Amino acid sequence: MKINKLMTLQLIAAMFASVSLTSCSNNSTVGNSSATGWKINGKKDGFQYNTNYNGQQTPYGMVEVEGGTFTMGRLQEDVMGEWNNASTQQYVQSFYMDETEVTNMMYTEYLYWIKQVYPISEPQYRGIYQSALPDTLVWRNKLGFTETLTNTYLRHPAYADYPVVGVSWIQANDFSKWRTDRVNELNLERAGYLKKNAKTKDALGEQSFSTDAYLNAPNKAYGGNDSIVFKGVRNKAKDGQKNVYATQSFGLFTAEFRLPTEAEWEYAAGARRDDREYNNTKGRKKYPWGSEDTRTSARKTKGDHLANYKQSRGDYGGVAGWKTDQGGYTSPVKAFPPNDWGLYDMAGNVAEWVADVYRPMINSEENDINYFRGNVYTKNVIGPDGTVQIVQTNIVYDTLPNGKLRPRTLPGQIEKTVVSESDTFLRTNFNSDNSIAYKDGNYNAPDNTFTYDDNGNVIGTYDAVSKTSLITDQSRVYKGGSWKDRAYWLDPATRRYMDQFVATDFIGFRNAMSKIGGTNKKNKPRG
Numbered sequence: 001m002k003i004n005k006l007m008t009l010q011l012i013a014a015m016f017a018s019v020s021l022t023s024c025s026n027n028s029t030v031g032n033s034s035a036t037g038w039k040i041n042g043k044k045d046g047f048q049y050n051t052n053y054n055g056q057q058t059p060y061g062m063v064e065v066e067g068g069t070f071t072m073g074r075l076q077e078d079v080m081g082e083w084n085n086a087s088t089q090q091y092v093q094s095f096y097m098d099e100t101e102v103t104n105m106m107y108t109e110y111l112y113w114i115k116q117v118y119p120i121s122e123p124q125y126r127g128i129y130q131s132a133l134p135d136t137l138v139w140r141n142k143l144g145f146t147e148t149l150t151n152t153y154l155r156h157p158a159y160a161d162y163p164v165v166g167v168s169w170i171q172a173n174d175f176s177k178w179r180t181d182r183v184n185e186l187n188l189e190r191a192g193y194l195k196k197n198a199k200t201k202d203a204l205g206e207q208s209f210s211t212d213a214y215l216n217a218p219n220k221a222y223g224g225n226d227s228i229v230f231k232g233v234r235n236k237a238k239d240g241q242k243n244v245y246a247t248q249s250f251g252l253f254t255a256e257f258r259l260p261t262e263a264e265w266e267y268a269a270g271a272r273r274d275d276r277e278y279n280n281t282k283g284r285k286k287y288p289w290g291s292e293d294t295r296t297s298a299r300k301t302k303g304d305h306l307a308n309y310k311q312s313r314g315d316y317g318g319v320a321g322w323k324t325d326q327g328g329y330t331s332p333v334k335a336f337p338p339n340d341w342g343l344y345d346m347a348g349n350v351a352e353w354v355a356d357v358y359r360p361m362i363n364s365e366e367n368d369i370n371y372f373r374g375n376v377y378t379k380n381v382i383g384p385d386g387t388v389q390i391v392q393t394n395i396v397y398d399t400l401p402n403g404k405l406r407p408r409t410l411p412g413q414i415e416k417t418v419v420s421e422s423d424t425f426l427r428t429n430f431n432s433d434n435s436i437a438y439k440d441g442n443y444n445a446p447d448n449t450f451t452y453d454d455n456g457n458v459i460g461t462y463d464a465v466s467k468t469s470l471i472t473d474q475s476r477v478y479k480g481g482s483w484k485d486r487a488y489w490l491d492p493a494t495r496r497y498m499d500q501f502v503a504t505d506f507i508g509f510r511n512a513m514s515k516i517g518g519t520n521k522k523n524k525p526r527g
Contacts, residue, residue: 031051033047046243048243048247048249048250049249050249050250050251053251055517056255056515056516056517058096059096059183059254059257059513061098061099061100062096062097062098062099062511062513063096063097063099063341063342063343064094064095064096064515065094065095065096065097065264065267065268065341065343066094067091067092067093067094067095067267067515068091068092068267069089069090069091070089070090070092070266070267070270071087071088071089071090072087072088072089072090072263072266072267072362072371072493073085073086073087073088073266073362073493073495074087074493075491075493075494076491076493077488077491084360084361084495085493085494085495086361086362088362090263090267090362090369090371091369091370092263092264092267092369092370093369093370093514093515094515095260095264095512095513095514095515096512096513096514096515097260097264097268097341097343097510097511097512097513098510098511098512099338099342099343099344100163100333100334100344100345100510101163101164101333101344101345101349101350101352101508101509101510102163102164102172102175102508102509102510102511103160103161103162103163103164103333104153104154104155104159104160104161104162104163104164105160105161106164107134107154107164107167107175108154108155110132110175110178110179111129111132111133113178113182114128114129114132114178115129116200116203117203117204117205117208118205118410118411119204122205124393124395125205125395125411127395127397127405127407128395128407128410130404130405131171131174131397131404131405131406131407132171132174132175134154134164134165134166134167134171134503135166135167135168135503136150136151136153136154136166137150137166138165138166138503138504138505139153139166139505149329153165154166161332161333161334162330162331162332162333163330163333163345163349163350163508164508165330165350165503165504165505165506165507165508166503166504166505167353167503167507167508167509168500168501168502168503169259169353169476169498169500169501170400170406170500170501171503172259172353172509173258173259174406175509176256176257176258176259176511177256177257179257179511180211180254180256180257181209181210181211182199183254183257184209184211184214184252184253184254185199185209185211186199187252187253187254188214188246188252191233191246191252192230192233192234193229193230193233193245193246194209194222194228194229194230195227195228195229195230198222198228202222202225202228203222205223205392205393205411205412206223206390206391206392206393206411206412207222207223207225207228207412208222208410208411208412209221209222209412210390210410210412210413210414211253212380212388212413212414213388213390213412213413213414214229214245214246215247215248215253216380216387216388216414217387217388217390218245218246219245220387220388220390221412222412223390223392223412229245231244231245232244254513255513255514255515255516256513256514257511257512257513258355258511258512258513259353259354259355259509259511259512260354260355260510260511260512261354261355261356261370261371261372261512262354262355262356262371262372262477262479262495263370263371263372264354264512265352265354265479265480265492265512266479266492266493268339268341268343268346269339269343269346269347269479269480269492270492270493306336306337306347307336307345307347307348307349307481307490308327308330308331308335308336308345308348308349308482308483309347309348309481309482309483309485309486309487309489309490310483310484310485310486311487312486327349327483328483329483329505330349330350330483331349331483333345333349335349336348336349345480346480346492347480347481347490347492348480348481348482348483348485348490349482349483349508350480350482350483350506350507350508351478351479351480351481351482351485351489351496351506351507351508352478352479352480352507352508352509352510353476353477353478353507353508353509354476354477354478354479355372355374355476356372356373356374356476356477357373357374357436357473357474357475357476357477358471358475358476358477358495358497359373359440359471360471363439363440373435373436373438373440374435374436375430375434375435375436376418376433376434376435376436377418377419377423377430377433377434377435378416378417378418378419378433379416379417379418379419379423380414380415380416381414381415381416381417388414388415389414389415390412390413390414390415391409391410391411391412391413391414391415392411393411395407395408395409395410395411396408396409400501401474401499401501402501402502404501418433418434419433420433436473437473471497472499474499474500474501475497475498475499475500476497476498476499476500477495477496477497478495478496478497478498478507479492479494479495479496480492480494481494482506482507483506484505484506485506
């Protein structure tokens, strides 16, 4: 790549970072700008840019899902009579998705990190760990014996590869943000921009790594500790040298880990390559594996179940002496064959949180690409010195409707606030910091009193609050059937909702990541 000596060392190191989500070359020749003719990546500083970026690499534990057109909400039957799945044509851009649901081992690694960086022995940090703990009491049943699961399911190695449950939508999002920071932290360490092993030995409280903090104010990352945040590769920058910190233009930073949108999840669960004929689709069968039956017809495994679900009343695992669905409750991830994308348990085992706020209908007339309801726009808080404000010990906790506390922002991260009217003034694409209720039919119910204006026109009066409904702006969609559900819910188009702060014994989650740049350019077979 066309880079100076320091950047060459950095990018060579990055190539050997096994979790690096980028790919680059170490060609050190200097090029010229097509706009100005100035040198790019000159040896004496100047504009530094990865001019030979080779594309985003598939992250650990994920598979690539190539984007395309599909019919969202196409149920094979509507036995619930809900009529909230009106079919709509949508386009989904390419993305990555975890091949399995997030497991207990993955989540307990997150809990371990929190306890090390924000020790519960410190009163100001105690609420951070508590807010991340899954609710293990979700296993309790008034007329069932489940105490063994209550006491062992989350942490015992026997359940290491089982999907984590008892996690609310809010907790799933917090895990996703943590995962993004940890991957970027390791990428920078391997590239020589962070002190080796500082992530395990030196990170404490506000002296922890945040991707946003590093990108916006690298001199404030790790609490401004310059013995951890290096200037130049392995701290070899010369006095007065510019471009000593890694930037987005280096191609080292991963896109964010996040919950998939409802459209992405349904597309990944239901789109089968065998349904394609040239540039059209032939429709699909009821279940993700392309069949009207929940059992396999393959010769060697004939009669075996293809997902972990409730087969009938009092039948969660089949008859003893025959291969059952491998779990009276949940089952290990990868216990059943993957779908055509290489994704496991997109039907059954546990249902999964997706990012969207629930509304009964999808507004396809307003948008038909990367559909998502739930945008809330924020911006960085700028401190008195003109740089971003980093949260230190002044942690602000929000009280959730169930009485639990959740830190609004962790120490070491940038303090956020909603965008203001000046940020949206004269914009045509959005005019508010919150788009959750955009064109969803919300209204304040009229009451039975009215007055007249001077011209005799009726002036109606309205209730102070919106009409009563079980659906709120905190209602989040979850998709897919679970070990607790009948086969109907295995259809990828089915959809349900639950409040974002609630946790259950049958909802888990997996992460997705947007694909940066173009879609897959490989040639496709005709049939």
